Amino acid sequence: MLEVKGIRKSFGDLEVLKGVDLHVDKGDVVAILGPSGSGKTTLLRCINFLETADEGTLTFDGETHAMSRMSRKDIAALRKKTAFVFQSFNLFLNKTALENVTEGLIVARKMEKARAEDIGRRALDKVGMGDRYDHYPHQLSGGQQQRVAIARALATNPEIIFFDEPTSALDPELIGEVLEVMRELAKEGMTMLVVTHEMNFARNVSNKVIFMEQGVVVESGASKEFFENPGEERTREFLKMVAGERGCH
Numbered sequence: 001m002l003e004v005k006g007i008r009k010s011f012g013d014l015e016v017l018k019g020v021d022l023h024v025d026k027g028d029v030v031a032i033l034g035p036s037g038s039g040k041t042t043l044l045r046c047i048n049f050l051e052t053a054d055e056g057t058l059t060f061d062g063e064t065h066a067m068s069r070m071s072r073k074d075i076a077a078l079r080k081k082t083a084f085v086f087q088s089f090n091l092f093l094n095k096t097a098l099e100n101v102t103e104g105l106i107v108a109r110k111m112e113k114a115r116a117e118d119i120g121r122r123a124l125d126k127v128g129m130g131d132r133y134d135h136y137p138h139q140l141s142g143g144q145q146q147r148v149a150i151a152r153a154l155a156t157n158p159e160i161i162f163f164d165e166p167t168s169a170l171d172p173e174l175i176g177e178v179l180e181v182m183r184e185l186a187k188e189g190m191t192m193l194v195v196t197h198e199m200n201f202a203r204n205v206s207n208k209v210i211f212m213e214q215g216v217v218v219e220s221g222a223s224k225e226f227f228e229n230p231g232e233e234r235t236r237e238f239l240k241m242v243a244g245e246r247g248c249h
Helices: 040-047 072-080 097-107 113-126 142-155 172-187 199-204 223-228 233-246
Strands: 002-011 014-024 029-033 055-060 063-066 082-085 160-164 191-195 208-213 216-222
Touching: 002 040, 014 040, 014 055, 014 191, 014 208, 014 216, 029 040, 029 199, 040 160, 040 191, 072 082, 082 142, 097 113, 097 142, 113 142, 142 160, 142 172, 172 191, 172 199, 199 223, 199 233, 208 223, 208 233, 216 223, 216 233
Parallel strands: 029 191, 029 208, 082 160, 160 191
Antiparallel strands: 002 014, 002 055, 055 063, 208 216
């Protein structure tokens, strides 16, 4: 469904991605793990063309593109089939939860307002925000704001959703409600590519894991195998460190 090969990306003299390959099948939930500064977020942003890769190819729905020179039209077509959930929610502060979900449908997709609102309400219901249609972001907790952001992603009926550390800006007690929504989406077969520090999610919800460090993929494979029998010494060190930091259940 989605395959990227040989992604390279530098910012000035700093090479952040050093030839990364990635493969996602329909229905996969792929967790991208690694220490801070390993290139995880840059990889996700390059795949969705929020950053332009210096090298690499992207194949999506059978079409292959050179990532460094993809046309605006092709990027727009790709984005119509994908959605991105940001770490910092990226909601419009002057719009209600429902308006945040419908804005893209009405403005970018030229959908009539009544239909957009019907889709928006259903998306908010799905993430447990059915009683908050008319609330503004400042009236919502961080977890609720992130659930609105996920509803906004769902409303576009994407083939794949990219999540960039969706819980890292949240207070610990609010993380669970967002992960629960993602867990339900995974059960329903939504394809997801998730940059995360949440080891329980990676272990119990994702079916594939990619472990990155210093711009390369150190190890990738089935989640169960990755956690129970990692093949690389560096992976074992990372898992030990994370378990020590937060107690891995």
